[in-house]
Amino acid sequence: MWKSLVHNRGEFPLGVVPDVFTSIATFVHLSDLHVCDSQSPARLEFLDRLADPDHPLSALIGYVGTYRAQEFLTTHVVEAMVQSINKLTTAPLTGAKVDAVIITGDVVDNAQLNELNWYKTLLDGGPIFPKSGDPYRTQGVHSSDPDTYDIYYYHPDGPPPGKEVDRPTSLYGHPTFSGVVAASEKSFIAQGLNHRWLAVHGNHDGLLQGNAAPSLALEELTTGARKLNALAANVDMSELFSGFGEVGPSIYPGIETFETISTSADERRKLVSIEDWVAVHTDCTHDHGLRREDSKIAFWFRDLGTNCRLVGLDTVNRYGGWQGCLHREQFNWLKNLLLNSRDKYVVLSSHHPLINLINGYVPEGEAPAVLQDELRAMLLEFPNVILWVSGHVHDHQVTQVTHENGAHGFWEIRTASHIDWPQQGRTIEIVKTATGKIAIGTIVIDHAGPLEFNANESELNSPIALAGLSRLLSANDWQRQSGRFDVALAEGAPKDRNIWLWTDDPLLMS
DSSP states (O other), X not given: OOOOOSOSSOOOOOOXXXXXXXXXXXXXXXXXXXXXXXXXXXXXXXXXXXXXXXXXTHHHHOOOOSOOTTXXXXXXXXXXXXXHHHTOSSOTTTOOXXXXXXXXXXXXXXXXXXXXXXXXXXXXXXXXXXXXXXXXXXXXXXXXXXXXXOTTSOOTTXXXXXXXXXXXXXXXXXXXXXXXXXXXXXXXXEOOOSSOEEEEOXXXXXXXXXXXXXXXXXXXXXXXXXXXXXXXXXXXXXXXXXXXXXXXXXXXXXXXXXXXXEOOOOGGGOBXXXXXXXXXXXXXXXXXXXXXXOTTOOOEEEEETTTEEEEEOXXXXXXXOSSBOBOHHHHHHHHHHHHTOTTSEEEEEOSSOXXXXXXXXXXXXXXXXXXXXXXXXXXXXXXXXXXXXXOSSSSOEEEEEXXXXXXXXXXXXXXXXXXXXXXXEEEEEEEEETXXXXXXXXXXXXXXXXXXXXXXXXXXXXHHHHHHHHHHHHHTOTTOSXXXXXXXXXXXXXXXXXXXXXXXXXXXXX
16 A cells, blocks of 8 residues: 655665775766656557556566656656755765766666657756647546546546546555646756766667667657557467567567557657767767767766776667677777776776676677676776676665676676666765775765655645655555565665775775
């Protein structure tokens, strides 16, 4: 049943704290913003009900993740996180200046240009109108329009007259907040980050639903006037789900697989190419990591702080599949870069963590992709690689990458998403001590949304209050209350949140 939030962040001992130190670099890490056009006709929300606890296929299918009750509030969550970060005038542990905000991919949900433009405006500042299609009518599944109302989705405004209450409300206690849908579609002025920010490419940024490579047919679906609404009769479920694999090629089902309903076409939903993604980050006066002259390349490096080299990797398999890889040309570039960076502390950033670099699909004739074992072996040749930050899994986790003999190699820090619980980022502060050690301190941070929501007039006019509602909804995901998909698992253990991580100073050892 519906639960309120008492405390979100969790205060845990940081462990050994360095006393005398010199700051190397300090940054804020965000991942998986999933800025979402919840009214897109290409979304597959109806597949998600197969994972409902009482569905006969739920035990077999597990978690689908094509629908979330809070997905119509993603722009508000990002705005609330921006406002929280802007309050960080100095780093919380060391008092050092913040060198950058690093955003490790899946900045959008469905590889659409309108989503990408919303995200860019949220981070740079300016007016946001978080709606597509018909400007006067809500055409997402959260609408209480009697013509499209479906009890399997959460409708915050309640049911239309004469209709049954939806299942999230009747079975799981989700409250009714009249006026929320209209409030979510109001324009607002995004504050914009006060800090420099750098962007990393994720699978949802370049692949439809994070899986399928863009094509003309998919773009016609996304920008067109027919919304996917249900599975057609006699669909082969095994064939359907085989198209959404971890490893490419990922094949989006043909339109004949679905029933459709009428919706409003919108050319702004154009699917994003890698050139579009680079252009959005370079057609401005700010440095976001990428280079305009390399219009098909989304990997980069920048020097931060004191002798720290930050590397942004593109782990998206451009041929499809939601798990990652490095294409061979990027691997060669990275090795050459590391050979020329032996006098610096190196921090890697990517969307996928090392453990998820398992998608080796490439078309016949292409160079083999680089997967986790080959990349790990190469990185362990460089002791000055001290940290790798990533996202993708929508959870907090801290792990060690070690040599075969068990000796420490480097730390990995994974940060949770903005669309799922707990909707947090983190600060990461790297220092060197007088005793020849490197210490990496990290603390999770909440967005500015409140822990309670009552849908009063002031809250309905506040994107920050609506972000608080999104957090509440994420905590009450009815499919993730137990088992291996339990929503609480995304918080990580105490060691995954607020902690100091230690290693010997590799530059003193070389």
